[in-house]
Amino acid sequence: MARAGLAAERVVRAGAELADEIGFEQVTPSELARKLGIRTASLYSHVKNAHDLKTRIALLALEELADQASAAIAGRAGRDALRAFANTYRDYAFQHPGRFAAARFRLDADTAAASAGVRHSRMMRAILRGYELPELQETHAVRLLGSVFNGYVELEMAGGFSHSAPSSDQSWTEILDALDSLLRNWPAAS
DSSP states (O other), X not given: OOOXXXXXXXXXXXXXXXXXXXXXXXXXXXHHHHXXXXXXXXXXXXXXXXXXXXXXXXXXXXXXXXXXXXXHHXXXXXXXXXXXXXXXXXXXXXXXXXXHHHTTSOOOHHHHHTSTXXXXXXXXXXXXXXXXXXXXXXXXXXXXXXXXHHHHHHHHHTTTTTTSSSOHHHHHHHHHHHHHHHHHTOOOOO
């Protein structure tokens, strides 16, 4: 029987907080049970196993990030929308490093299709419509933007840019300007 006052949503939120504290890869049912002050066996009345726990944390992170990105880009287009979207990802990563890692957790196809990950893709495609890319090129552009945003943030969080000038903030701004220029001048399909 589930512990009174302990709901699956609370368990997942506590798991997300734990991921931010110790890292997503370190989150286990036993670590979470310890944080909640319950026995590990009691946790299994709320989640099936470690994979289910991680999947639920990933879904929460995707939802939070989609909500924040949606609010940030509302009413914006082109370069302003691109910057707002990218800055939301970067800010979220620094505020919630474990959840940011969770948002990249590999989900099965059905779970991914029902997740807020679909909203992320739609938002990126909406931003790209402002650049008038041919529809067939949008997927390439979405993959480019995702690679740059995730790759840069991961390197920055690992301290990869902390030992040289200019600052990582300045590089981030320059990179976003370069992406804007690239998107405005996207090469014709080969």
